[in-house]
Amino acid sequence: MLISDLLLYYGCSSLASVSDVPSFWVSKVFPQSNSVYFLSKKLYHISLDRRNELCKTIGGYLVELDSRDEQNFVAKFVRTLSYSYVFIGGNDIRREGHFVQYNSKKPMPALKWAGPNPDNWRNEDCLDIMQAGLNDISCNYVGQFLCELRV
Numbered sequence: 530m531l532i533s534d535l536l537l538y539y540g541c542s543s544l545a546s547v548s549d550v551p552s553f554w555v556s557k558v559f560p561q562s563n564s565v566y567f568l569s570k571k572l573y574h575i576s577l578d579r580r581n582e583l584c585k586t587i588g589g590y591l592v593e594l595d596s597r598d599e600q601n602f603v604a605k606f607v608r609t610l611s612y613s614y615v616f617i618g619g620n621d622i623r624r625e626g627h628f629v630q631y632n633s634k635k636p637m638p639a640l641k642w643a644g645p646n647p648d649n650w651r652n653e654d655c656l657d658i659m660q661a662g663l664n665d666i667s668c669n670y671v672g673q674f675l676c677e678l679r680v
Contacts, residue, residue, distance in 0.1 A: 553587075556606045558680060559599060566592065566606060567676040572613050574671040577655055580616055581631055584676035590632035591618030592658075592677040600640050600658070607675065608660045614672030619656040619663070625649060628656070 553567040567587060573580065581591045594600045594617065607615050618631035626647070628637040643662035647653070653665040657672065666672075 553676070554610045556603075559602050561598060562595065563680050564599075564677050565680055566603060567678065568607060568610055568615065569673045569675075572671050572673060574669075577616070577620065577622075577631065577668050580674040581618070583674070587676060587678060589676040589678035591616070592675045593618050593630040593633060593635070594640055594658075595638060597640060600663075603675065604658055604660050604662075607658055611673055614657040614666055614670055615659075616666075616672050616674040617656050617658050617663075618677075620654050620668070621647070621665070622654045622668070625654075 552570040554570060556566040556568070558565050567584070567589065569583075573583075575583075577591070584590050592603060594603065603617075619628045619637050620631055621628045623629070626649075628647070629635060630637060641662040643659050643664045646663060647665035649665060651667060653667050655666050655668040655670075657664050657666045658675070
């Protein structure tokens with residue numbers, strides 16, 4: 530099935546151009562928020578802004594985790610398909626230690642962190658999601674990214 534067909538299936542028609550859209554794996558709808566998640570199949574060495582722009586090509590944005598239930602749902606989806614860092618929208622670029630959602634600029638809720646994170650090792654301002662929890666990571670790393678689309 531083409532990405533454009535998936536978007537129409539989920540009721541979204543804001544596709545810029547099929548040639549602009551990266552190849553994604555698609556999750557099931559998360560019932561509490563009516564969101565569907567798109568995980569990039571390839572690794573990208575691009576900025577946080579560019580990752581969000583690519584999410585916008587399908588009418589979405591970098592994932593904004595609103596609850597632990599959503600975090601668990603997304604982590605299970607990512608675990609089965611990821612082979613790298615998976616960037617989400619949370620970041621503390623503007624103020625160290627104060628994580629906000631990239632798109633809405635809302636403060637992130639209390640979520641599960643992996644190990645001693647956030648630890649800001651080597652100036653880590655972005656987030657990736659793992660089964661063990663969230664990890665702060667350099668925004669410059671190569672990795673996959675996860676988009677959220679409300680349906």
